[in-house]
Amino acid sequence: MAGSALVLSDDSRLSRMDHALLRLETLFALLSGLAVFALMLLAVFSVAGRNFLNAPLPGYVDWIEQAMPLIAFMGIAYTQRNGGHIRMDMLVGALRGRALYIVELITTLAILALMILLVWGTWAHFQRSFDFDAPLWSRDSSMDIAIPLWPAKLLAPVAFFVLCLRLVLQIYAYGRAVVTGQDNPVAVPLPIDAATQAALEAETVSSRDE
Amino acid sequence: TETMAKEWNVSLWGKRRAFTEHVEKLAELVSEKTNGEFTLNISYGGLSKNRENLDGISIGAFEMAQFCAGYHADKNPSITVLELPFLGVNSLEMEREISMAVYNHPAVQGDLARWNAKLLMPSPLPQYNVAGVGDAPKTVADFDGLTVRATGGIGRAMEAAGAVPTSMSATEVRQSMDSGVVKAVAFAPHAHMSFGTVENATWWTTNLNPGTVNCPVVVNADAYADLTDAERAALDSSVSEALDHYISSYDTKTMSKWGPLLAEKGISEVTFTDAEIETLKAKVAAPAAAAWIEKNTAAGLPAQELYDLVVDMVAAKK
Amino acid sequence: MEPIDIGLIVSAGMLVMVVLGMRVAFAAGMAGMVGLIWIFWAKKGYDPADFSWALGVAVKTAGQVPHSKVSSQALSLIPTFILIGYLAYYAGLTQALFTAAKRWIAWVPGGLAVATVFATAGFAAVSGASVATSAVFARIAIPEMLKIGYDKRFAAGVVAAGGTLASLIPPSAILVIYAIIVEQDVGKLLLAGFLPGIFSAIVYAGLIIVMAKVYKNFGPPVGGFTWKERFAALPAAAPILIVVMTIVLFVYNPFGGDAWGTPTEGGAIGAFVVFLMALYRGMRWGEFRSAILETAKLAVMIFTIIWGVLIYVRFLGFADLPGAFSDWLTSLTLSPMLILICILLAYAVLGMFMDAIGMMLLTLPVVYPAVMALNGGEAVAAADSAFGMSGPMCAIWFGILVVKMAEFCLITPPIGLNCFVVAGVRDDLSVQDVFKGVTPFFIADAVTIALLVAFPTIVLWLPSQV
Numbered sequence: 001m002a003g004s005a006l007v008l009s010d011d012s013r014l015s016r017m018d019h020a021l022l023r024l025e026t027l028f029a030l031l032s033g034l035a036v037f038a039l040m041l042l043a044v045f046s047v048a049g050r051n052f053l054n055a056p057l058p059g060y061v062d063w064i065e066q067a068m069p070l071i072a073f074m075g076i077a078y079t080q081r082n083g084g085h086i087r088m089d090m091l092v093g094a095l096r097g098r099a100l101y102i103v104e105l106i107t108t109l110a111i112l113a114l115m116i117l118l119v120w121g122t123w124a125h126f127q128r129s130f131d132f133d134a135p136l137w138s139r140d141s142s143m144d145i146a147i148p149l150w151p152a153k154l155l156a157p158v159a160f161f162v163l164c165l166r167l168v169l170q171i172y173a174y175g176r177a178v179v180t181g182q183d184n185p186v187a188v189p190l191p192i193d194a195a196t197q198a199a200l201e202a203e204t205v206s207s208r209d210e
Numbered sequence: 211t212e213t214m215a216k217e218w219n220v221s222l223w224g225k226r227r228a229f230t231e232h233v234e235k236l237a238e239l240v241s242e243k244t245n246g247e248f249t250l251n252i253s254y255g256g257l258s259k260n261r262e263n264l265d266g267i268s269i270g271a272f273e274m275a276q277f278c279a280g281y282h283a284d285k286n287p288s289i290t291v292l293e294l295p296f297l298g299v300n301s302l303e304m305e306r307e308i309s310m311a312v313y314n315h316p317a318v319q320g321d322l323a324r325w326n327a328k329l330l331m332p333s334p335l336p337q338y339n340v341a342g343v344g345d346a347p348k349t350v351a352d353f354d355g356l357t358v359r360a361t362g363g364i365g366r367a368m369e370a371a372g373a374v375p376t377s378m379s380a381t382e383v384r385q386s387m388d389s390g391v392v393k394a395v396a397f398a399p400h401a402h403m404s405f406g407t408v409e410n411a412t413w414w415t416t417n418l419n420p421g422t423v424n425c426p427v428v429v430n431a432d433a434y435a436d437l438t439d440a441e442r443a444a445l446d447s448s449v450s451e452a453l454d455h456y457i458s459s460y461d462t463k464t465m466s467k468w469g470p471l472l473a474e475k476g477i478s479e480v481t482f483t484d485a486e487i488e489t490l491k492a493k494v495a496a497p498a499a500a501a502w503i504e505k506n507t508a509a510g511l512p513a514q515e516l517y518d519l520v521v522d523m524v525a526a527k528k
Numbered sequence: 529m530e531p532i533d534i535g536l537i538v539s540a541g542m543l544v545m546v547v548l549g550m551r552v553a554f555a556a557g558m559a560g561m562v563g564l565i566w567i568f569w570a571k572k573g574y575d576p577a578d579f580s581w582a583l584g585v586a587v588k589t590a591g592q593v594p595h596s597k598v599s600s601q602a603l604s605l606i607p608t609f610i611l612i613g614y615l616a617y618y619a620g621l622t623q624a625l626f627t628a629a630k631r632w633i634a635w636v637p638g639g640l641a642v643a644t645v646f647a648t649a650g651f652a653a654v655s656g657a658s659v660a661t662s663a664v665f666a667r668i669a670i671p672e673m674l675k676i677g678y679d680k681r682f683a684a685g686v687v688a689a690g691g692t693l694a695s696l697i698p699p700s701a702i703l704v705i706y707a708i709i710v711e712q713d714v715g716k717l718l719l720a721g722f723l724p725g726i727f728s729a730i731v732y733a734g735l736i737i738v739m740a741k742v743y744k745n746f747g748p749p750v751g752g753f754t755w756k757e758r759f760a761a762l763p764a765a766a767p768i769l770i771v772v773m774t775i776v777l778f779v780y781n782p783f784g785g786d787a788w789g790t791p792t793e794g795g796a797i798g799a800f801v802v803f804l805m806a807l808y809r810g811m812r813w814g815e816f817r818s819a820i821l822e823t824a825k826l827a828v829m830i831f832t833i834i835w836g837v838l839i840y841v842r843f844l845g846f847a848d849l850p851g852a853f854s855d856w857l858t859s860l861t862l863s864p865m866l867i868l869i870c871i872l873l874a875y876a877v878l879g880m881f882m883d884a885i886g887m888m889l890l891t892l893p894v895v896y897p898a899v900m901a902l903n904g905g906e907a908v909a910a911a912d913s914a915f916g917m918s919g920p921m922c923a924i925w926f927g928i929l930v931v932k933m934a935e936f937c938l939i940t941p942p943i944g945l946n947c948f949v950v951a952g953v954r955d956d957l958s959v960q961d962v963f964k965g966v967t968p969f970f971i972a973d974a975v976t977i978a979l980l981v982a983f984p985t986i987v988l989w990l991p992s993q994v
């Protein structure tokens with residue numbers, strides 16, 4: 001998953017902002033992973049409750065449905081930062097330098113356009129489930145035990161907004177690379193040459209040889 | 211060219227079945243009456259998830275949709291009065307008339323107007339009953355500790371009978387029954403048939419009748435206002451005929467299959483005495499109604515009035 | 529312009545964006561968004577005054593999809609099964625399995641590659657997600673193959689193809705998702721995947737052995753393990769059996785009593801057992817953190833594709849493309865078997881551009897009823913049917929065929945998730961390298977699918993025993 005994708009750093013303001021945002025993104029991604037773990041524990045409790053205590057967990061399905069957006073959305077910017085969202089690299093793999101960064105700039109701008117629209121759309125979705133005057137502010141609740149849905153619906157625009165920040169930062173970085181013509185811009189995932197690769201590889205392997 | 215034929219998109223879900231026959235009939239009638247100038251384009255699940263059909267109406271993504279009140283009580287608190295346990299409705303015709311009366315109440319119309327929705331017609335369903343595996347309950351007391359898939363008001367009713375209601379999506383019901391997660395399932399007959407519970411069940415309750423779900427068909431209010439007089443007349447005048455068709459087809463096609471199917475599968479029928487049903491009803495109905503009235507009065511609905519409307523109509527029909 | 533034309537133009541636009549290197553999930557979402565705006569604006573006759581209305585409706589319609597589609601119990605299996613994969617890796621289970629496979633079977637021609645195939649098949653019994661299986665074996669098996677001189681592209685191809693076994697051999701997230709979309713018995717479907725999964729593994733192994741015989745300088749056999757060493761490798765790999773047993777107990781009913789839960793819960797309990805093993809093996813916070821971060825990364829990548837594709841699917845719904853396809857299919861006058869083969873070929877083409885889950889979500893609502901109708905309906909008896917099997921059996925058979933096709937799509941260019949994952953784990957390999965290395969396995973998969981079509985017994989024997 002491009003786990004070791006190369007994102008360069010230096011002491012520029014851009015790089016510092018990249019790292020500041022990365023801290024937030026990593027936190028979000030960890031939350032997502034913990035939600036997966038919680039989902040597993042939830043099943044254990046549900047099964048144990050039903051089989052040993054004759055007391056099924058009320059609203060088991062409702063809770064799963066609440067946890068899923070946490071898993072599905074929170075890591076989205078982290079994955080974009082590390083170049084982990086899949087793509088065809090036939091064309092971009094063949095390009096170098098300015099040509100490469102022009103293409104990256106175009107596709108990243110397209111993603112930003114989409115995500116701004118989706119922040120709007122998912123926010124509207126949240127808003128329809130939210131009502132300041134209602135009990136628990138809820139105008140839409142889960143089917144079985146009536147958990148308000150607005151917190152889970154709010155996760156989408158929040159995670160997508162963070163992704164927008166990440167995209168703006170990447171667009172700035174690509175834009176600067178196009179203007180200055182530099183080969184290895186900071187703050188964006190780079191295609192790695194074989195030598196760097198070998199070094200990274202040695203590192204991963206040795207860390208697993210206990 | 212301003213004489214473009216008008217086409218409405220209609221968001222349903224699943225596949226064409228007894229539950230959607232009134233919409234299919236409506237589409238047929240409207241097109242006939244306007245010589246094809248106004249058509250309903252029905253989509254089964256392509257336009258929205260069923261729990262979000264009301265959102266789609268409010269956005270204006272499509273002009274007509276069906277949904278069930280119990281999917282999202284907070285979105286449509288007023289019509290959940292029709293899903294209260296043990297209301298005593300005993301025919302599709304009665305369900306239809308009472309639903310229409312509730313739909314015509316100004317408070318209910320105001321509730322749905324928050325979604326820019328106008329209630330058009332109900333999809334009357336018969337009372338739910340429970341199908342299960344293992345020893346058939348002979349009395350209501352035998353429900354004690356029985357794991358049963360039941361949601362909403364019906365779940366509360368089962369709880370009061372001592373059963374343990376468990377939730378899951380309808381599509382996981384069959385597997386849960388196979389694997390012993392639940393011993394029994396509350397559904398309307400058509401759902402017992404389409405979700406395969408009849409394949410395992412060894413018994414079925416004939417007269418528990420704890421309640422049903424209410425699933426209206428609504429239209430987008432703006433789109434409705436934009437209809438020409440001729441189009442609106444074609445739509446409005448077809449509702450009654452569409453519902454007649456729905457009820458006769460549910461009664462003849464679905465219910466006529468149900469009895470023989472029970473016999474064919476060797477499913478035993480459990481019938482409780484009136485006294486037992488009355489005891490259970492006393493335990494469930496009044497507290498559920500009181501809780502519903504209290505909650506919805508607080509939310510600003512004339513809850514007592516709506517409840518009385520339903521109860522009085524049921525009493526008048528008996 | 530007819531909605532169908534809009535559908536085709538927008539789809540072509542999506543392909544252009546994908547080829548340009550736009551991340552696939554967003555390219556699909558973008559196509560869906562543009563398509564929705566177009567459809568709604570077209571409805572108002574392209575009146576400039578109505579553009580903002582069309583934009584608003586399209587954005588809000590698309591904005592429903594991410595939350596609405598991911599908050600599903602059925603899809604909760606995906607992260608759970610990915611978590612099993614990574615926990616098993618950190619518990620040392622994967623390595624133990626690979627070591628055992630190596631000592632027992634690596635003496636054959638192409639030994640290490642064959643051992644990898646069987647180790648992935650064994651791992652498939654605990655892993656329900658193909659991509660996770662490929663991801664963990666890319667770390668374990670590829671370095672060993674490279675050490676003894678395998679072509680790195682082929683080594684990557686073995687792992688990418690081996691990973692697909694995880695979705696046939698139970699448990700399998702994608703089989704459960706199929707069962708839920710078409711409302712069929714999950715337990716029987718999972719059972720039905722077992723033999724075709726083993727069968728696929730044998731075909732893969734056969735192919736590797738033939739290649740090793742034909743080509744010089746292929747990977748050499750790895751011999752010299754004593755029987756003592758072979759047996760010594762077993763205890764470390766044995767815990768995998770405990771996990772398998774746990775999951776089986778959940779989904780089936782081997783002792784006549786009640787099973788304990790649904791497949792969804794079985795997956796979660798399996799993950800919990802592996803988690804306990806990993807703790808026992810000395811997993812600490814650092815490793816746990818890596819396991820859940822890796823799980824989160826893979827899960828978010830898959831879910832982003834899911835909602836991206838589903839925005840596009842929502843647009844197709846408004847363009848009524850599925851309806852048009854259904855009408856066309858039922859109007860054909862070919863023999864049912866020929867139509868089925870055409871459908872499978874169409875899956876092969878469609879699958880080039882889509883991921884497995886997206887493809888199933890997109891097509892099954894239309895194709896499944898059509899196939900059931902071809903066979904003679906849901907309730908048809910075997911004797912009266914076109915394919916010689918009852919309705920429920922046809923549902924199982926077609927499910928396994930579709931899942932095998934969907935798995936095939938995971939290794940075909942230009943969009944092949946398993947190949948992306950392997951290339952992602954191994955940065956010395958480009959996606960093109962992995963696609964080159966996996967090409968021989970297309971032949972193996974074509975052979976397997978042909979045999980599953982010709983001999984449905986391979987699929988149906990096991991489920992018909994219960």
Ligand code: NA
Nearest residue numbers: 652694697699
């Ligand atoms: Na598996």
Ligand code: NA
Nearest residue numbers: 879880937943
């Ligand atoms: Na593919």
